[in-house]
Amino acid sequence: MPEDELGEGDCSDSIIDPEGHGPRIWFQQVPEGKVVKNRFHLDVKVGGRREEVPLETRKARVDAEVERLVRAGASVVRVLSQPGVDHYAVAMADPEGNEFDVV
Template sequence: MAIRFQVTFDCADPDRLARFWAGALHYRLEEAPEGFESWNDYWRAAGLPEEELFDGYDSVVDPDGVGPRLWFQKVPEGKVAKNRLHLDLRANEDREAPAAVRRERVDAEVARLTALGATVANVLTVEGNDDFYGVTMLDPEENEFCVS
Protein backbone atom coordinates (compact mmCIF):
# COMPACT_ATOMS: atom_id res chain seq x y z
CA MET A 1 0.00 0.00 0.00
CA ALA A 2 1.33 3.45 -0.92
CA ILE A 3 2.10 5.96 1.82
CA ARG A 4 0.12 9.19 1.86
CA PHE A 5 2.25 12.32 1.84
CA GLN A 6 2.06 16.08 1.68
CA VAL A 7 4.32 18.53 -0.12
CA THR A 8 5.64 21.27 2.18
CA PHE A 9 6.75 24.71 1.02
CA ASP A 10 8.88 26.89 3.30
CA CYS A 11 7.67 30.45 2.77
CA ALA A 12 7.25 33.96 4.14
CA ASP A 13 3.50 34.28 3.56
CA PRO A 14 1.59 30.99 3.87
CA ASP A 15 -1.82 32.51 3.15
CA ARG A 16 -0.63 34.11 -0.09
CA LEU A 17 0.96 30.88 -1.35
CA ALA A 18 -2.00 28.77 -0.24
CA ARG A 19 -4.34 30.99 -2.22
CA PHE A 20 -2.05 30.97 -5.28
CA TRP A 21 -1.59 27.18 -5.34
CA ALA A 22 -5.28 26.52 -4.64
CA GLY A 23 -6.05 28.47 -7.81
CA ALA A 24 -3.16 27.03 -9.79
CA LEU A 25 -4.06 23.40 -9.06
CA HIS A 26 -7.85 23.79 -8.82
CA TYR A 27 -7.49 22.76 -5.18
CA ARG A 28 -9.38 24.27 -2.27
CA LEU A 29 -8.18 26.03 0.85
CA GLU A 30 -8.24 23.53 3.69
CA GLU A 31 -10.64 24.42 6.48
CA ALA A 32 -9.62 23.98 10.11
CA PRO A 33 -10.23 20.50 11.57
CA GLU A 34 -13.67 19.71 12.97
CA GLY A 35 -14.21 21.24 16.39
CA PHE A 36 -12.05 24.32 15.68
CA GLU A 37 -13.33 27.62 14.34
CA SER A 38 -9.97 28.56 12.81
CA TRP A 39 -6.51 27.19 12.16
CA ASN A 40 -5.21 29.48 14.91
CA ASP A 41 -7.58 27.79 17.38
CA TYR A 42 -6.28 24.42 16.21
CA TRP A 43 -2.61 25.45 16.46
CA ARG A 44 -3.13 26.99 19.91
CA ALA A 45 -4.67 23.71 21.10
CA ALA A 46 -1.65 21.91 19.66
CA GLY A 47 0.66 24.15 21.72
CA LEU A 48 2.04 26.45 19.02
CA PRO A 49 3.27 29.73 20.54
CA GLU A 50 1.28 32.90 19.75
CA GLU A 51 4.23 34.51 17.94
CA GLU A 52 4.11 31.72 15.35
CA LEU A 53 0.41 32.18 14.56
CA PHE A 54 -0.89 34.24 11.64
CA ASP A 55 -4.28 34.97 10.13
CA GLY A 56 -5.15 33.01 7.03
CA TYR A 57 -4.73 29.60 5.50
CA ASP A 58 -1.62 27.45 5.39
CA SER A 59 -2.75 24.40 3.42
CA VAL A 60 -4.65 23.34 0.33
CA VAL A 61 -6.20 20.01 -0.60
CA ASP A 62 -7.48 18.28 -3.70
CA PRO A 63 -11.28 18.54 -3.62
CA ASP A 64 -11.45 15.00 -5.05
CA GLY A 65 -9.13 13.63 -2.37
CA VAL A 66 -6.67 12.21 -4.90
CA GLY A 67 -3.69 14.59 -5.00
CA PRO A 68 -1.37 15.35 -2.10
CA ARG A 69 -2.05 18.05 0.49
CA LEU A 70 0.19 21.11 0.17
CA TRP A 71 1.29 22.78 3.41
CA PHE A 72 2.89 26.23 3.53
CA GLN A 73 5.20 26.54 6.52
CA LYS A 74 6.18 30.02 7.61
CA VAL A 75 9.95 30.37 8.03
CA PRO A 76 12.04 33.48 8.82
CA GLU A 77 14.67 33.04 6.11
CA GLY A 78 14.05 33.81 2.44
CA LYS A 79 14.70 31.63 -0.59
CA VAL A 80 18.37 31.76 -1.57
CA ALA A 81 18.85 29.21 -4.35
CA LYS A 82 17.11 27.20 -7.05
CA ASN A 83 14.54 24.68 -5.81
CA ARG A 84 15.80 21.12 -5.45
CA LEU A 85 12.23 19.93 -6.04
CA HIS A 86 9.53 21.47 -8.20
CA LEU A 87 6.05 20.72 -9.46
CA ASP A 88 5.33 20.02 -13.14
CA LEU A 89 1.82 21.11 -14.09
CA ARG A 90 0.38 19.27 -17.08
CA ALA A 91 -1.67 21.64 -19.21
CA ASN A 92 -1.74 19.20 -22.07
CA GLU A 93 -2.11 15.44 -21.60
CA ASP A 94 -3.08 14.76 -25.24
CA ARG A 95 0.24 13.83 -26.89
CA GLU A 96 -1.65 13.05 -30.11
CA ALA A 97 -2.82 16.65 -30.55
CA PRO A 98 -0.89 18.72 -33.11
CA ALA A 99 2.10 20.62 -31.68
CA ALA A 100 0.40 23.98 -32.31
CA VAL A 101 -2.65 22.90 -30.28
CA ARG A 102 -0.47 21.63 -27.42
CA ARG A 103 1.46 24.92 -27.42
CA GLU A 104 -1.81 26.91 -27.31
CA ARG A 105 -2.95 24.89 -24.29
CA VAL A 106 0.32 25.51 -22.47
CA ASP A 107 0.22 29.21 -23.31
CA ALA A 108 -3.39 29.47 -22.09
CA GLU A 109 -2.43 27.84 -18.77
CA VAL A 110 0.59 30.15 -18.46
CA ALA A 111 -1.70 33.15 -18.97
CA ARG A 112 -4.10 31.83 -16.30
CA LEU A 113 -1.28 31.28 -13.82
CA THR A 114 0.21 34.70 -14.57
CA ALA A 115 -3.16 36.25 -13.71
CA LEU A 116 -3.00 34.39 -10.36
CA GLY A 117 0.41 35.92 -9.55
CA ALA A 118 3.02 33.70 -11.22
CA THR A 119 5.73 35.02 -13.52
CA VAL A 120 7.41 33.45 -16.54
CA ALA A 121 11.07 32.58 -15.94
CA ASN A 122 11.96 30.68 -19.11
CA VAL A 123 10.37 29.17 -22.20
CA LEU A 124 11.63 25.64 -22.83
CA THR A 125 11.91 24.44 -26.42
CA VAL A 126 14.15 22.09 -28.35
CA GLU A 127 15.20 23.44 -31.74
CA GLY A 128 13.85 21.27 -34.53
CA ASN A 129 11.55 19.36 -32.17
CA ASP A 130 8.02 20.75 -32.13
CA ASP A 131 6.95 17.94 -29.77
CA PHE A 132 8.55 19.59 -26.76
CA TYR A 133 7.34 22.90 -25.36
CA GLY A 134 7.14 24.01 -21.78
CA VAL A 135 7.45 27.08 -19.59
CA THR A 136 9.31 27.48 -16.31
CA MET A 137 7.41 29.80 -14.00
CA LEU A 138 7.84 31.30 -10.54
CA ASP A 139 5.12 31.38 -7.89
CA PRO A 140 4.64 34.59 -5.84
CA GLU A 141 7.65 33.69 -3.63
CA GLU A 142 9.79 32.69 -6.64
CA ASN A 143 9.54 28.91 -6.23
CA GLU A 144 10.10 27.38 -9.65
CA PHE A 145 7.53 25.16 -11.33
CA CYS A 146 6.98 24.04 -14.92
CA VAL A 147 3.99 23.99 -17.24
CA SER A 148 3.95 21.60 -20.18
Protein backbone atom coordinates in the same frame (compact mmCIF):
# COMPACT_ATOMS: atom_id res chain seq x y z
CA MET B 1 -4.94 15.63 10.56
CA PRO B 2 -8.07 17.76 11.05
CA GLU B 3 -7.48 21.51 11.06
CA ASP B 4 -8.40 21.81 14.74
CA GLU B 5 -5.59 19.34 15.59
CA LEU B 6 -2.78 21.25 13.89
CA GLY B 7 0.33 21.53 16.01
CA GLU B 8 2.84 24.33 16.52
CA GLY B 9 4.23 25.47 13.18
CA ASP B 10 1.60 23.61 11.14
CA CYS B 11 -0.64 25.46 8.75
CA SER B 12 -4.17 25.07 7.53
CA ASP B 13 -3.57 25.95 3.86
CA SER B 14 -3.54 22.88 1.67
CA ILE B 15 -4.82 21.37 -1.53
CA ILE B 16 -6.36 17.94 -1.75
CA ASP B 17 -7.38 15.59 -4.52
CA PRO B 18 -11.20 15.83 -4.61
CA GLU B 19 -11.32 12.13 -5.54
CA GLY B 20 -9.24 11.25 -2.47
CA HIS B 21 -6.53 9.38 -4.42
CA GLY B 22 -3.64 11.86 -4.42
CA PRO B 23 -1.70 13.26 -1.48
CA ARG B 24 -2.63 16.38 0.45
CA ILE B 25 -0.13 19.15 -0.27
CA TRP B 26 0.47 21.58 2.58
CA PHE B 27 1.73 25.14 2.19
CA GLN B 28 3.66 26.71 5.01
CA GLN B 29 5.08 30.21 5.11
CA VAL B 30 8.58 30.65 6.45
CA PRO B 31 10.25 33.91 7.45
CA GLU B 32 13.38 33.31 5.34
CA GLY B 33 13.59 34.37 1.70
CA LYS B 34 14.75 32.05 -1.06
CA VAL B 35 18.55 31.86 -1.17
CA VAL B 36 19.18 28.61 -3.08
CA LYS B 37 17.46 26.40 -5.63
CA ASN B 38 13.96 25.15 -4.73
CA ARG B 39 13.88 22.02 -2.59
CA PHE B 40 10.91 20.82 -4.62
CA HIS B 41 9.54 21.66 -8.01
CA LEU B 42 5.94 21.70 -9.18
CA ASP B 43 4.70 21.10 -12.72
CA VAL B 44 1.31 22.66 -13.40
CA LYS B 45 -0.10 20.36 -16.07
CA VAL B 46 -2.65 22.12 -18.25
CA GLY B 47 -1.72 21.04 -21.79
CA GLY B 48 -3.03 17.51 -21.78
CA ARG B 49 -1.47 14.12 -22.45
CA ARG B 50 0.94 13.84 -25.37
CA GLU B 51 -0.82 10.68 -26.54
CA GLU B 52 -4.18 12.43 -26.70
CA VAL B 53 -3.61 16.11 -27.47
CA PRO B 54 -1.68 17.56 -30.44
CA LEU B 55 1.38 19.69 -29.66
CA GLU B 56 -0.16 22.90 -31.05
CA THR B 57 -3.21 22.49 -28.79
CA ARG B 58 -0.99 21.82 -25.75
CA LYS B 59 1.10 24.91 -26.58
CA ALA B 60 -2.03 27.08 -26.81
CA ARG B 61 -3.29 25.79 -23.45
CA VAL B 62 0.09 26.33 -21.77
CA ASP B 63 0.44 29.84 -23.23
CA ALA B 64 -3.06 30.79 -22.04
CA GLU B 65 -2.24 29.64 -18.49
CA VAL B 66 1.12 31.44 -18.60
CA GLU B 67 -0.66 34.67 -19.56
CA ARG B 68 -3.08 34.23 -16.66
CA LEU B 69 -0.24 33.59 -14.20
CA VAL B 70 1.75 36.59 -15.44
CA ARG B 71 -1.31 38.78 -14.82
CA ALA B 72 -1.42 37.30 -11.30
CA GLY B 73 2.21 38.27 -10.61
CA ALA B 74 4.35 35.36 -11.84
CA SER B 75 7.17 35.86 -14.34
CA VAL B 76 8.47 33.79 -17.24
CA VAL B 77 11.95 32.35 -16.66
CA ARG B 78 12.35 30.51 -19.99
CA VAL B 79 10.40 28.63 -22.64
CA LEU B 80 11.25 24.93 -22.86
CA SER B 81 10.75 24.06 -26.51
CA GLN B 82 12.91 22.59 -29.26
CA PRO B 83 12.06 22.06 -32.91
CA GLY B 84 11.19 18.44 -33.64
CA VAL B 85 10.56 17.57 -29.98
CA ASP B 86 6.99 16.78 -28.89
CA HIS B 87 7.28 18.72 -25.62
CA TYR B 88 6.43 22.27 -24.63
CA ALA B 89 6.66 23.90 -21.21
CA VAL B 90 7.31 27.30 -19.71
CA ALA B 91 9.48 27.69 -16.60
CA MET B 92 8.08 30.41 -14.36
CA ALA B 93 8.70 32.00 -10.98
CA ASP B 94 6.23 33.25 -8.43
CA PRO B 95 6.73 36.76 -6.97
CA GLU B 96 9.13 35.34 -4.35
CA GLY B 97 11.28 33.60 -6.95
CA ASN B 98 10.05 30.03 -6.42
CA GLU B 99 10.22 28.27 -9.77
CA PHE B 100 7.67 25.94 -11.35
CA ASP B 101 6.83 24.73 -14.85
CA VAL B 102 3.60 25.07 -16.77
CA VAL B 103 3.33 21.99 -18.98
